Amino acid sequence: xxxxxxxxxxxxxxxxxxxxxxxxxxxxxxxxxxxxxxxxxxxxxxxxxxxxxxxxxxxxxxxxxxxxxxxxxxxxxxxxxxxxxxxxxxxxxxxxxxxxxxxxxxxxxxxxxxxxxxxxxxxxxxxxxxxxxxxxxxxxxxxxxxxxxxxxxxxxxxxxxxxxxxxxxxxxxxxxxxxxxxxxxxxxxxxxxxxxxxxxxxxxxxxxxxxxxxxxxxxxxxxxxxxxxxxxxxxxxxxxxxxxxxxxxxxxxxx
Amino acid sequence: xxxxxxxxxxxxxxxxxxxxxxxxxxxxxxxxxxxxxxxxxxxxxxxxxxxxxxxxxxxxxxxxxxxxxxxxxxxxxxxxxxxxxxxxxxxxxxxxxxxxxxxxxxxxxxxxxxxxxxxxxxxxxxxxxxxxxxxxxxxxxxxxxxxxxxxxxxxxxxxxxxxxxxxxxxxxxxxxxxxxxxxxxxxxxxxxxxxxxxxxxxxxxxxxxxxxxxxxxxxxxxxxxxxxxxxxxxxxxxxxxxxxxxxxxxxxxxxxxxxxxxxxxxxxxxxxxxxxxxxxxxxxxxxxx
Amino acid sequence: xxxxxxxxxxxxxxxxxxxxxxxxxxxxxxxxxxxxxxxxxxxxxxxxxxxxxxxxxxxxxxxxxxxxxxxxxxxxxxxxxxxxxxxxxxxxxxxxxxxxxxxxxxxxxxxxxxxxxxxxxxxxxxxxxxxxxxxxxxxxxxxxxxxxxxxxxxxxxxxxxxxxxxxxxxxxxxxxxxxxxxxxxxxxxxxxxxxxxxxxxxxxxxxxxxxxxxxxxxxxxxxxxxxxxxxxxxxxxxxxxxxxxxxxxxxxxxxxxxxxxxxxxxxxxxxxxxxxxxxxxxxxxxxxxxxxxxxxxxxxxxxxxxxxxxxxxxxxxxxxxxxx
Numbered sequence: 059x060x061x062x063x064x065x066x067x068x069x070x071x072x073x074x075x076x077x078x079x080x081x082x083x084x085x086x087x088x089x090x091x092x093x094x095x096x097x098x099x100x101x102x103x104x105x106x107x108x109x110x111x112x113x114x115x116x117x118x119x120x121x122x123x124x125x126x127x128x129x130x131x132x133x134x135x136x137x138x139x140x141x142x143x144x145x146x147x148x149x150x151x152x153x154x155x156x157x158x159x160x161x162x163x164x165x166x167x168x169x170x171x172x173x174x175x176x177x178x179x180x181x182x183x184x185x186x187x188x189x190x191x192x193x194x195x196x197x198x199x200x201x202x203x204x205x206x207x208x209x210x211x212x213x214x215x216x217x218x219x220x221x222x223x224x225x226x227x228x229x230x231x232x233x234x235x236x237x238x239x240x241x242x243x244x245x246x247x248x249x250x251x252x253x254x255x256x257x258x259x260x261x262x263x264x265x266x267x268x269x270x271x272x273x274x275x276x277x278x279x280x281x282x283x284x285x286x287x288x289x290x291x292x293x294x295x296x297x298x299x300x301x302x303x304x305x306x307x308x309x310x311x312x313x
Numbered sequence: 314x315x316x317x318x319x320x321x322x323x324x325x326x327x328x329x330x331x332x333x334x335x336x337x338x339x340x341x342x343x344x345x346x347x348x349x350x351x352x353x354x355x356x357x358x359x360x361x362x363x364x365x366x367x368x369x370x371x372x373x374x375x376x377x378x379x380x381x382x383x384x385x386x387x388x389x390x391x392x393x394x395x396x397x398x399x400x401x402x403x404x405x406x407x408x409x410x411x412x413x414x415x416x417x418x419x420x421x422x423x424x425x426x427x428x429x430x431x432x433x434x435x436x437x438x439x440x441x442x443x444x445x446x447x448x449x450x451x452x453x454x455x456x457x458x459x460x461x462x463x464x465x466x467x468x469x470x471x472x473x474x475x476x477x478x479x480x481x482x483x484x485x486x487x488x489x490x491x492x493x494x495x496x497x498x499x500x501x502x503x504x505x506x507x508x509x510x511x512x513x514x515x516x517x518x519x520x521x522x523x524x525x526x527x528x529x530x531x532x533x534x535x536x537x538x539x540x541x542x543x544x545x546x547x548x549x550x551x552x553x554x555x556x557x558x559x560x561x562x563x564x565x566x567x568x569x570x571x572x573x574x575x576x577x578x579x580x581x582x583x584x585x586x587x588x589x590x591x592x593x594x595x596x597x598x599x600x601x602x
Numbered sequence: 603x604x605x606x607x608x609x610x611x612x613x614x615x616x617x618x619x620x621x622x623x624x625x626x627x628x629x630x631x632x633x634x635x636x637x638x639x640x641x642x643x644x645x646x647x648x649x650x651x652x653x654x655x656x657x658x659x660x661x662x663x664x665x666x667x668x669x670x671x672x673x674x675x676x677x678x679x680x681x682x683x684x685x686x687x688x689x690x691x692x693x694x695x696x697x698x699x700x701x702x703x704x705x706x707x708x709x710x711x712x713x714x715x716x717x718x719x720x721x722x723x724x725x726x727x728x729x730x731x732x733x734x735x736x737x738x739x740x741x742x743x744x745x746x747x748x749x750x751x752x753x754x755x756x757x758x759x760x761x762x763x764x765x766x767x768x769x770x771x772x773x774x775x776x777x778x779x780x781x782x783x784x785x786x787x788x789x790x791x792x793x794x795x796x797x798x799x800x801x802x803x804x805x806x807x808x809x810x811x812x813x814x815x816x817x818x819x820x821x822x823x824x825x826x827x828x829x830x831x832x833x834x835x836x837x838x839x840x841x842x843x844x845x846x847x848x849x850x851x852x853x854x855x856x857x858x859x860x861x862x863x864x865x866x867x868x869x870x871x872x873x874x875x876x877x878x879x880x881x882x883x884x885x886x887x888x889x890x891x892x893x894x895x896x897x898x899x900x901x902x903x904x905x906x907x908x909x910x911x912x913x914x915x916x917x918x919x920x921x922x923x924x925x926x
Contacts, residue, residue: 158817401901
């Protein structure tokens with residue numbers, strides 16, 4: 059169980075003035091959704107939280123230790139990231155890709171053991187891609203590759219899950235399956251923080267929401283208090299109609 | 314005691330019991346317990362010189378292009394002088410290997426040295442060097458009689474030519490080694506020395522490099538009275554045609570575009586004598602034009 | 603269980619390597635009948651056969667194996683480092699630097715030991731030059747390193763051309779043959795072999811890191827890999843391997859590009875498999891090529907680079923065709 063905390067964090071977007079300083083505490087059991095238009099800095103924020111990019115100001119703490127001072131391996135054991143884009147120059151099989159998630163846990167001389175194998179198989183099964191174990195990654199569809207990427211994170215099994223648009227390329231059935239999986243993980247003690255482009259998903263599955271505006275403004279908090287039409291309309295520069303059905307909020311663009 | 318004196322006397326008068334020794338052109342001294350009986354030659358020039366030293370019937374291997382004397386064409390080949398087939402060479406079990414100072418690959422020669430093969434490096438650079446190498450090779454091969462005689466014949470021949478053309482009128486000469494790129498030789502090269510012998514003045518004799526690469530411009534500037542080059546049999550082939558278009562060139566005006574057989578003049582061997590005589594005659598004719 | 607096809611592949615490659623070495627000892631421009639070869643191996647046999655096998659063929663075969671292994675592993679490492687399956691060991695100008703060093707030494711009339719030393723120094727200088735240039739421009743990416751390397755390689759090429767143009771004619775064949783690459787130059791195979799063995803021992807613990815690195819630098823960092831130190835270590839190691847190979851036998855082309863590529867088509871992209879497989883396959887290929895180079899038109903000797911290309915190209919095309 060790990061906590062991620064930002065201290066006066068201002069992310070570095072080149073040629074944009076300083077944004078609003080972020081002081082969030084992202085705790086186990088929470089499912090955070092980051093919403094914002096393109097270019098607001100969602101991906102940059104994610105990478106900064108993971109320690110892959112330097113902040114312009116402030117810092118990120120992982121369990122009260124500044125991320126900058128931790129070794130990459132130590133970070134990788136507590137925090138994992140599903141990227142939006144992936145490289146495929148040297149494609150591996152689905153099973154090999156999932157097993158890569160065990161890398162932070164293995165010393166250079168060790169190779170993957172039975173339990174690593176079992177974790178990978180479980181993860182692939184949970185994401186519905188276990189039938190594709192021996193297929194090369196570049197022969198899969200976009201949706202299948204997305205699910206393999208999430209399975210890799212699951213195999214890595216860190217306390218903190220960072221995901222950049224995890225439902226990209228997925229059909230509706232699998233979108234729901236993945237979001238349910240993420241909520242279940244949070245319920246068993248993980249900390250989930252993801253960027254979403256679909257605010258209805260945030261409405262349905264997130265406990266907390268961060269709104270990132272293009273000009274650098276930000277606000278965050280419990281989902282109900284963030285997902286209000288005024289804030290969202292300003293965020294997306296689009297008038298919205300909000301509906302409630304069966305206790306669920308739904309937003310659609312107004313004509 | 315008397316027996317020992319007797320042996321010593323014998324050893325002194327019959328060289329067969331003593332080592333045969335010679336110094337090669339790289340400065341290394343080589344001694345063989347008995348004169349060599351199985352000689353391998355690692356360049357066409359070395360082959361020719363070994364035959365000229367009278368040791369032709371002892372040569373058991375040569376490299377590509379060993380084409381003189383004609384008997385050498387029948388020799389088993391051990392590769393090229395720049396890439397020797399060491400296995401084939403070793404299999405023929407030579408007891409003396411004649412190498413070329415600047416031609417053979419050092420790595421392979423070093424390997425032969427390590428394997429204990431007696432090596433003798435040659436590359437005559439002067440007329441006296443040709444005679445000297447014939448003498449040294451014949452010493453190592455035990456063919457001193459014919460070798461020394463050939464060396465002396467060469468010496469005398471060169472001396473005779475020197476005498477004959479001592480007072481010849483100097484004539485400026487350009488020797489074209491290669492057409493493209495344009496290459497010539499300076500006075501340190503044996504060909505340059507042949508030209509000097511015949512009273513020719515090599516217009517590029519003072520150049521610092523042995524085989525300089527030059528441009529057509531400097532040839533036109535030097536304006537030689539005769540231009541020479543080598544061809545297969547000394548026949549006129551197209552190699553000098555390019556000069557014909559320069560109607561102001563002295564050699565062209567005087568019709569002195571001269572061909573000589575390439576092989577005899579390019580190798581530092583006794584055939585240089587015949588080549589020298591031929592060149593001197595041709596230059597004499599050229600003077601008259 | 604999951605390892606088994608891989609173990610089978612490595613064992614087959616090992617067996618092939620051994621067979622190639624045996625072939626190299628048995629074949630040559632002088633036929634050594636098998637019973638005599640067996641005698642020689644036991645310690646007997648005629649003096650000629652013993653010299654042929656132990657002094658001529660064995661050092662040459664070991665040198666060929668070591669050089670082939672060095673080039674293949676260096677190629678595999680370069681391909682991962684630059685994330686480009688078309689990279690080869692010479693792409694960053696290493697062989698150019700080595701060539702300039704060797705040719706300078708030949709021009710100055712130095713002996714073979716100094717020529718080798720000069721080649722090695724030239725290669726390491728080329729490494730440091732590209733390292734310094736790429737590093738100095740701030741944050742570098744594989745494409746920046748590649749561009750720097752290609753430019754520097756062209757520079758070396760120009761220097762080599764200049765040197766060939768001004769060198770005295772009699773030195774020219776030696777220089778050209780060095781540039782073509784020839785295993786017969788390797789006077790002793792043990793330095794090359796030691797470098798190969800030590801390097802493999804050093805790189806194997808890093809092999810899984812390389813698998814992770816192949817997914818991209820950010821992805822690798824997110825999985826716990828210290829990307830920048832790893833990349834520089836791989837670069838330096840690949841340079842050392844290439845410098846050793848080129849110093850031993852001149853610039854033999856093709857092996858470093860084709861061997862890792864072919865192995866990846868057949869065995870997948872796990873560097874823990876590809877790296878040792880590259881040693882075995884690269885070594886085998888070069889031993890076979892060199893054996894052919896010295897026997898096919900004996901007593902004429904061909905440069906081994908001709909044979910590696912003639913063997914490698916059809917093999918590669920066949921595999922490419924089959925992998926569709």
